[in-house]
Amino acid sequence: MLLVDEKNKQYTGDGSVDFKGRPVLKKNTGNWRACPFILGTECCERLAYYGIAANIVTYLTHKLHQGNVYAARNVTTWQGTCYLTPLIGAILADAYWGRYWTIAGFSIIYLIGMCILTLSASVPVLKPVECLGSICPPATPPQYVVFFIGLYLIALGTGGIKSCVSSFGADQFDDTDSQERIKKGSFFNWFYFTLSIGALISSSFLVWIQENAGWGLGFGIPTLFMGLAIGSFLLGTPLYRFQKPGGSPIIRICQVVVASVRKRDLVVPEDSSLLYETLDNSSAIEGSRKLKHTNELSCGRDCGYSCDYCY
Template sequence: MAEAGDPTLEQGLLANPENQLTYTGDGSVDFSGNPVVKEKTGRWKACPFILGNECCERLAYYGISTNLVTYLTKKLHDGNSSAARNVTTWQGTCYLTPLIGAILADAYWGRYWTIATFSTIYFIGMSVLTLSASVPMLMPPSCEGAICPEASPLQYTVFFLGLYLIALGTGGIKPCVSSFGADQFDDTDPAERIQKGSFFNWFYFSINIGALISSSFLVWVQDNLGWGLGFGIPTVFMGLAIISFFAGTSLYRFQKPGGSPITRVCQVVAATLRKWNAPVPEDSSLLYELADGVSAIEGSRQLEHTDELRCLDKAATITDLDVKEDSFNNPWRVCTVTQVEELKILHPGPNSQEVHRQGEGLFRAPADG
C-alpha cells in the first residue's frame, strides 16, 4: 500500500480527471504529506493567517528600527556617528540573513518550518531587547547635566544580543512568507492563479499597515511613555504573529523542499563549462529532460525550453561521452532543461517574463521591508 506523501500516490490521484477537480495539480500536500483537497485548504481560507503574521512582524521590525538611533544616543549614550554605524550595520545584517532562511527553506526545512523556527528566534530577540530597556541593571544611569555614563559591557552585550537575534529572525522569515502565501494558490488552476495576484496586493498592504503603525504610534510611545513599553508592544505583536501563523496550520498547502537553487545553478555552470566545445542541437527536444513530466526539482513542475542564453543549453546537451559513461544521474555532468531554465530566469531578457511565470516559486527574492 502506498504511504502518505508517496509520489506514486500523488501522480495516481492527479492522473484521474475526477481527482483533478478535488486535488491541487501543483504537487502541494497537507501537513501530514498527503495530497490536499482544494475546497478545504489554501486560497483565502489560509491567507488571513499569513497576512496577519506579516503585518505583526513588520510592525515589530519597524517598531525597533525606526527609532533605534534615538535609543542608542539617548539611553545607551552612544555618539551620533557610533549610533549611526551600529544601526546601519544591523540593518545590513537584516538584509544578508535572508540567504540563510532561503537556503534552509528550499533545501531542507520547507517554508513552514523555516518561518516557525525563525519567528521563535525573532520573539526571543524581541524579549531580550525589551528586558534590556526595562530592567534597571541592564540600562546605564541617566545623564546628570552634561555627564552621561557609558553603558557597561554587560548592558551592551544584552542589548546587541537581542538586536542581532532579531536580525537573524527577520532574515529567516523574509524570503519565506510571501512565497508561502503564493503556495496557497494552485498555478494549474486559472482562477487561483488570478487570486494569487490579489494576494500579493494584500501582502504589501499588510507590510505598509505594520510600518505605518510603528512609524507613528510606537515612536510616540517610545518618546513619551518609555522604551520598555515602546519595545514591549512590538514584542507582544511578534507573539501574535506566531500565534496567527500556527493557527492556520490545518488550512495550509505545503510544497516539499526541492533542494538548494544555489547548488543547481553551480551544477548548470559546471556542466556547461565541461561541454563548452559541444554543439547544441537545433532541435530542443533532443536536450535532456526527465520523462513523464517529472521535474528534477522536487515540488515543482517542468519548465519549457526558451531560446535565451543558448550557451547554457550545453549543460543539457547529451554527448557520446555521457551515453558511454551513463552520466544521466550526475547533475554535475548532465542537467535537465528545467534546471537550465531555472538559471535563465535570472537573465532579464525578452522572454524573462514568461520564463519567470513558468518558474515562479523556484527562485524567491526576499519580501520588501
C-alpha cells in the same frame, strides 16, 4: 477516464501536500482561506521590525549614551545584517526545512530577541542610569552585551521570515489552475499592503510611544505583536499547502553552469518536451516543478538553449 479526470481536478497539480505530507484537496486548503494567517504574520512582523528600526538611533544616543557617529554605524551594521540573513533562511527553506518550518523556527528566535531587547530597556540593572544634568554615565559592558544579543537575534530571525513569507503565501495558489494563478497576483497586492500598514503604524504610533511613554513599553508593544504573529501563523497550519524542500540550490546552480558548458555545442530539438530530464509531468527534483521552456535565457550565446535544457 472522466471519473479519474474529475477526481484529479479536486487535488492540486503543483505537487503541494498538507501538513501530514498527503495530497491536498483544493476546496479544503490554500487559496484565500489560508492567506489571512500569512498576511497577519507579515503585518505583525513588519510592525515589530520597524518599531525598532525606525527609532533605534535615538535609543542608542539618548539611552545608551553613544555618540551620533558610533550609533549610526551600529544601526547601519545591524540593518545590513538583516538583509544578509535571508540568504541563510532561503537556503535552509529550499534545501532542508521547507518554508513553513523555517518561518516557524526563525519566528521563535525573533521573539526571543524582542523579549531580550524589551528587558534591556525595562529592567533597571540592564539599562544605563539617566543623565544628571550634563553628566551621562555610559552603559556598562554587560548592558551592551544584553542589548546587542537581542538586536542581532532579531536580525537572525528576520532572515528566516523575510525570505519565506511571500513565497509561502504564493504556495497557497496552484499554478496549474488558471483561476488560482490570477488570485496569486492579488495576493501580492495585499501582501505589500499589509506590510506597509505595519510599517506605517511603527513609524508613527510606536515612535510616539517610545519617546513619550517609555522605551520599555515602546519595545514591549512590538514584542506583543510578534507573539501574535507566531500565533496567527501556527493557527492556520491545517489550511496551508506545503511544497517539499528540493535540495540545495547552490548545488543546482553549479550543475547548471557545468551542464551549460558541456552541452554548448548540442543542437536544440524542435520538440521542447525533449528538453526536460524526465518524460512525465513531474520534475526530477523532489518538491519542484518543471520550468516552461523559454528562448530568453540562453547559455553563453544566442543559441536558444533554455535553462531546462542546460540542466
